[in-house]
Amino acid sequence: MATLQKSIDKRNALIKATIELVNNNGFHATPMSKIAKMANVSPATIYLYFENKQDLVNKTYIDVKAQYTNYAFETYSSDMSVERGFEVIWKRIADFKLNASENAMFLAQCDNTPIIDEPILQEGIKHLQPLLDLWERGKKEGLIKNMSNYLLYAYAINPLSFLMMAQKRGAFQLDASQLEDAYQLAWSSIKNN
Amino acid sequence: MATLQKSIDKRNALIKATIELVNNNGFHATPMSKIAKMANVSPATIYLYFENKQDLVNKTYIDVKAQYTNYAFETYSSDMSVERGFEVIWKRIADFKLNASENAMFLAQCDNTPIIDEPILQEGIKHLQPLLDLWERGKKEGLIKNMSNYLLYAYAINPLSFLMMAQKRGAFQLDASQLEDAYQLAWSSIKNN
DNA sequence: ACAACAAAAATGAATGTTCATTCTTTTTTT
DNA sequence: AAAAAAAGAATGAACATTCATTTTTGTTGT
Missing domain, CATH: 1.10.357.10 (Tetracycline Repressor, domain 2)
Known part of the structure; x- marks a missing residue:
């Protein structure tokens, strides 16, 4: 429960960061590393949530x-x-x-x-x-x-x-x-x- | 005259290729090398026409x-x-x-x-x-x-x-x-x- | 008309960087 | 103490741009 909650928070943070970076910089200029940084997560962690x-x-x-x-x-x-x-x-x-x-x-x-x-x-x-x-x-x-x-x-x-x-x-x-x-x-x- | 004509043709070919590739693949997935290839030009040549x-x-x-x-x-x-x-x-x-x-x-x-x-x-x-x-x-x-x-x-x-x-x-x-x-x-x- | 050559244009191959993704190790949870 | 989650560093590929040469064009003197 607590663990699932935490996961959903992280997933949401990643999605939010993606939106913000793609809006401001475009898809071509939003590297995974920046998404990770904005979501306060390691780049590797993204791959636990998305392929x-x-x-x-x-x-x-x-x-x-x-x-x-x-x-x-x-x-x-x-x-x-x-x-x-x-x-x-x-x-x-x-x-x-x-x-x-x-x-x-x-x-x-x-x-x-x-x-x-x-x-x-x-x-x-x-x-x-x-x-x-x-x-x-x-x-x-x-x-x-x-x-x-x-x-x-x-x-x-x-x-x-x-x-x-x-x-x-x-x-x-x-x-x-x-x-x-x-x-x-x-x-x-x-x-x- | 003839030489300028040739240059304009090449510039146009580059612009045409850019449009087509960006339309089909998006800006993030159109490398200079592909633009060059589609315009029948060397990648280096693009930099003679554009910064x-x-x-x-x-x-x-x-x-x-x-x-x-x-x-x-x-x-x-x-x-x-x-x-x-x-x-x-x-x-x-x-x-x-x-x-x-x-x-x-x-x-x-x-x-x-x-x-x-x-x-x-x-x-x-x-x-x-x-x-x-x-x-x-x-x-x-x-x-x-x-x-x-x-x-x-x-x-x-x-x-x-x-x-x-x-x-x-x-x-x-x-x-x-x-x-x-x-x-x-x-x-x-x-x-x- | 044409050879010789200088200037301009074009090229393919290198360079160095950036990036997505994976690997190994560490931390957290159960 | 085992399993799951997360991390940071490593890997290798892709890419924008530059470099050293080659090719083409335009000019000059004959």
Whole structure:
């Protein structure tokens, strides 16, 4: 028990260090030795928890992606109306991307580079299913435009990634009223009228 | 003349190889030796054209970004109406992202990772000025929502990057009618009504 | 038009470093 | 005291960059 606890702490520290170093320096400039140092661990110890560097970064991705989708759907339930359900999910996603931005940034990096093995990437997509189901329901009810889910995602959700990155770079700051603007843009882009 | 021509060819071959290898393998897994081989050149020759690896990738970014913005604004002129001007620019950008997708993918990777030096990244942004100017004009005329340009960009332009990546992954195919849908989503998200 | 040569461009092989991973030993836990 | 976990040092491969030569190009004098 105590021993397992300790192990999980160490694993988490390694994952946290990986995220931080990859965010700041890029995958190409984060050696195992630095990850170990930041996690207060010997390099050799990493190999007790992960097979190799690729496995470490894959597992980190899985971990962060799971946090993301858990957070996104935590307050949603499938008996909500389509409009209300979308609002709930959208705002949770916005919250995650803008506040847990270390995590969100790591995901953005993984989703735009070939550092994660393809099967792992596929795995991560599946967790978005509740949102896709909601959209299908919305289309049947005639509330949501009858378009490919990729298009809906591109316009309703993905802009948040761009805004998160811009904010991270310090280019601008998204305040509460702008966030409300953004939500209106998102909803009005996918809703039927 | 003939000699300069030859040099430019070699430089272009190096840049092309860099794009292709970074796209497929990531920056961390594209050694100078592979770039050289793909460009049919000795590794040492790269250093006649570029200071070092960082300089090579920076210059590649500048090069591709210039191609992108040149293409985007080629058919636009500032005496067009706001709506027409936006349509012209949007469609050129869509065309570039979906057809010159090797180039677009490289930019997406650079924009979401710390592989490019920050000052170089800043430089690249400036070229979008004509679009920002158009938006300012549109706001004054009351045609475009009075929101931060970052928000407008996030909803009107950035979704194309996501769609390009999805298409690159083979996840789905954007046909002509969907592209028209996408344009409608983009315009309706930023226009006043 | 062309030989001879200087300058520039290009090369393949070396250099030295960095890094992922493994090995052996030590420390901690049971 | 045995087993498990962790550590630091060692290993060997990969890599960016440089070096010493060779090849190509351009120029000059005939």
